[in-house]
Amino acid sequence: MASITLRNVDKVYAGGVQAVRNVSLDVADGELVVLVGPSGCGKSTLLRMIAGLESITGGEIRIGERRVNELEPAERDIAMVFQNYALYPHMTVFDNLAYGLRNRGVPRAEIDRRVDEAARLLEIEPFLARKPRALSGGQRQRVAMGRAIVREPQAFLFDEPLSNLDAKLRNQMRIEIRQLQRRLGTTSVYVTHDQLEAMTLADLLVVMNKGEVEQVGPPLDVYERPASVFVAGFIGAPAMNLIEAKAVNGRLTAGSGALDLPAPAGVDTVRVGVRPEHLHFGSADGAGLTLGLTVDAIEPVGAETYLHGHLDGSPRTTLIVRVAGKSLIPPGTRIDTHAAAGDVHLFDIATGKRLPD
Amino acid sequence: MEKRAIFSNRFLPLALIAPQILITLVFFYWPAIQAVWQSFLIEDAFGLSTEFVWFENYQLLFTKAHYFRTFTTTMLFSFLVAFLSLTISLLLAVQADKSIKGAGVYRTLLIWPYAVAPAVAGVLWIFMLNPSLGMIAKAMRSAGIDWNPLLNGGDAMTLVVIASVWKQISYNFLFFLAGLQAIPKSVIEAAAIDGAGSARRFWTIIFPLLSPTTFFLVVVNIVYAFFDTLGVIDSMTQGGPAKATETLVYRVFADGRLGSDLGGSAAQSVILMFIVVGLTAIQFKYIERKVEY
Ligand SMILES: Nc1ncnc2c1ncn2[C@@H]1O[C@H](COP(=O)(O)OP(=O)(O)OP(=O)(O)O)[C@@H](O)[C@H]1O
Ligand SMILES: [Mg+2]
Numbered sequence: 190m191a192s193i194t195l196r197n198v199d200k201v202y203a204g205g206v207q208a209v210r211n212v213s214l215d216v217a218d219g220e221l222v223v224l225v226g227p228s229g230c231g232k233s234t235l236l237r238m239i240a241g242l243e244s245i246t247g248g249e250i251r252i253g254e255r256r257v258n259e260l261e262p263a264e265r266d267i268a269m270v271f272q273n274y275a276l277y278p279h280m281t282v283f284d285n286l287a288y289g290l291r292n293r294g295v296p297r298a299e300i301d302r303r304v305d306e307a308a309r310l311l312e313i314e315p316f317l318a319r320k321p322r323a324l325s326g327g328q329r330q331r332v333a334m335g336r337a338i339v340r341e342p343q344a345f346l347f348d349e350p351l352s353n354l355d356a357k358l359r360n361q362m363r364i365e366i367r368q369l370q371r372r373l374g375t376t377s378v379y380v381t382h383d384q385l386e387a388m389t390l391a392d393l394l395v396v397m398n399k400g401e402v403e404q405v406g407p408p409l410d411v412y413e414r415p416a417s418v419f420v421a422g423f424i425g426a427p428a429m430n431l432i433e434a435k436a437v438n439g440r441l442t443a444g445s446g447a448l449d450l451p452a453p454a455g456v457d458t459v460r461v462g463v464r465p466e467h468l469h470f471g472s473a474d475g476a477g478l479t480l481g482l483t484v485d486a487i488e489p490v491g492a493e494t495y496l497h498g499h500l501d502g503s504p505r506t507t508l509i510v511r512v513a514g515k516s517l518i519p520p521g522t523r524i525d526t527h528a529a530a531g532d533v534h535l536f537d538i539a540t541g542k543r544l545p546d
Numbered sequence: 547m548e549k550r551a552i553f554s555n556r557f558l559p560l561a562l563i564a565p566q567i568l569i570t571l572v573f574f575y576w577p578a579i580q581a582v583w584q585s586f587l588i589e590d591a592f593g594l595s596t597e598f599v600w601f602e603n604y605q606l607l608f609t610k611a612h613y614f615r616t617f618t619t620t621m622l623f624s625f626l627v628a629f630l631s632l633t634i635s636l637l638l639a640v641q642a643d644k645s646i647k648g649a650g651v652y653r654t655l656l657i658w659p660y661a662v663a664p665a666v667a668g669v670l671w672i673f674m675l676n677p678s679l680g681m682i683a684k685a686m687r688s689a690g691i692d693w694n695p696l697l698n699g700g701d702a703m704t705l706v707v708i709a710s711v712w713k714q715i716s717y718n719f720l721f722f723l724a725g726l727q728a729i730p731k732s733v734i735e736a737a738a739i740d741g742a743g744s745a746r747r748f749w750t751i752i753f754p755l756l757s758p759t760t761f762f763l764v765v766v767n768i769v770y771a772f773f774d775t776l777g778v779i780d781s782m783t784q785g786g787p788a789k790a791t792e793t794l795v796y797r798v799f800a801d802g803r804l805g806s807d808l809g810g811s812a813a814q815s816v817i818l819m820f821i822v823v824g825l826t827a828i829q830f831k832y833i834e835r836k837v838e839y
Contacts, residue, residue, distance in 0.1 A: 263742070275732035
């Protein structure tokens with residue numbers, strides 16, 4: 190196994206698109222890092238650069254102690270699982286798994302042993318003689334995983350491996366991938382735009398935006414202390430409420446009401462963030478945030494209900510309150526809500542960066 | 547999946563296919579039947595009387611050593627044309643598939659030969675390779691190569707093979723390129739990560755995945771070499787020298803139109819017809835099954 194290190198990595202495609210900008214990242218040995226971000230933010234590009242499928246415009250990538258910038262994909266000793274699985278359609282499942290080993294001249298007995306072991310681990314033994322087109326989506330996914338693990342590589346690279354599966358299978362495979370990765374202890378980089386995958390799989394979460402890294406950290410840290418408005422809005426569903434507030438006499442106000450918060454020193458306007466589940470009914474007693482809103486629509490999702498509304502005196506500032514169980518509040522009702530001071534996030538309006546607490 | 551169209555009116559489908567059937571009957575079946583009929587007749591030299599002779603025309607054909615020579619010439623010629631045009635166009639398609647920049651220009655240039663009529667293609671190559679006029683022939687002579695397709699049978703064969711191959715490359719190229727572009731890029735990338743070098747990727751991944759296209763083209767190219775090269779041969783060598791470039795089709799043409807041996811020519815046509823039917827049957831049988839992978 191090996192660590193993966195990225196130093197100031199840039200990628201400019203022919204045609205001038207800068208897909209990745211100055212990315213530095215340390216993936217420790219055995220760790221699973223998840224790259225998450227909106228479509229087109231450069232996740233796949235970065236992963237493909239680690240794999241050697243895209244040239245590196247600037248910076249350095251190391252796998253273990255080796256600088257790999259100039260190495261061919263085959264020489265980097267990594268395995269990749271593609272979104273469309275990329276199985277060899279004319280080969281049986283056995284041959285799909287054995288192909289990489291044969292190319293490397295592994296002795297036959299050893300190939301048989303490793304393929305059998307992987308097949309047992311992934312429960313694909315009954316399909317070894319079949320061609321990929323005779324498999325279901327979930328089975329193909331397993332074969333793709335099998336092809337990665339038989340090689341016993343330094344690192345696994347995953348590019349949205351579960352996005353072609355239905356919701357139920359996706360949940361199951363997500364858990365299996367996590368267990369498998371723990372068991373094998375193979376350093377992994379996993380690309381997704383699925384929140385749940387990102388939060389549950391990652392040892393370390395990397396949030397990307399427009400080719401740059403916005404924040405790196407353990408998933409819960411990122412959730413609890415988003416470093417920017419972008420991360421605050423991207424991680425968490427439903428998204429964090431973001432309110433533009435003004436400082437008046439050292440206190441923050443927004444819409445037609447006071448927020449009951451002291452203004453940070455030296456700022457006129459600030460963006461206030463609070464997660465839907467941190468808003469509670471009633472007004473604050475003591476330090477905290479107060480928000481008055483009118484409910485516009487209610488969205489029951491079963492275990493909980495989302496109240497969609499708007500801030501007093503500011504119809505364009507939409508807010509979401511997350512309530513456990515069912516809610517019987519009819520649309521049009523005005524309600525008072527509050528949040529604890531520790532659940533309130535403040536961001537600079539101009540830069541979008543988090544203000545020091 | 548239901549592939550049949552459903553018509554409520556029973557006569558509409560008949561009316562729709564009637565023109566196609568009519569054309570097929572008039573231009574294909576009628577001449578074919580005529581050829582079969584004709585092959586049973588012998589006409590005297592002045593075309594005054596004809597006699598029904600059953601298979602005598604066929605017997606005559608197979609007793610001539612000459613006919614077998616034409617047969618082997620055709621085999622050699624067809625093999626060379628099909629093999630060379632397929633190999634060259636596959637090479638070109640692989641290159642075009644790799645490069646993104648300038649691929650448009652490259653493709654357009656490669657497609658041109660297909661738009662050139664066979665006889666014109668023949669004339670074009672004659673100009674370049676004619677021993678007394680041609681630029682290439684001149685260059686070869688000054689390089690000390692003895693080149694004379696008017697006298698040397700081998701040279702003449704080379705000449706018609708070059709012209710025929712050149713004309714067919716575009717067609718093959720388009721199919722190969724489409725076939726290559728249908729192979730998912732990620733499959734080839736997976737093979738690269740799996741440690742296969744580019745030659746190994748080609749032979750173990752790309753070539754097998756291209757096999758349905760290749761098989762289809764092999765049949766098409768054999769049919770082309772058999773039949774569509776008539777114009778090229780006629781404009782370049784007229785089957786000569788000493789019948790070194792006379793293929794089965796050219797012989798039908800020469801015997802029938804130039805030599806006016808209608809019966810013998812018709813008998814040859816019928817044999818050719820069986821060859822085409824055979825090739826087409828093979829093609830349908832295997833294309834339907836998509837060449838297993
Ligand atoms: N081969 C290419 N040539 C030019 N630009 C490219 C190429 N591949 C990707 N891009 C551009 O680079 C940017 C990043 O693309 P990338 O595929 O890495 O995004 P992504 O984060 O993986 O998105 P998604 O979640 O949709 O897969 C995009 O703006 C894309 O248009
Ligand atoms: Mg992607």
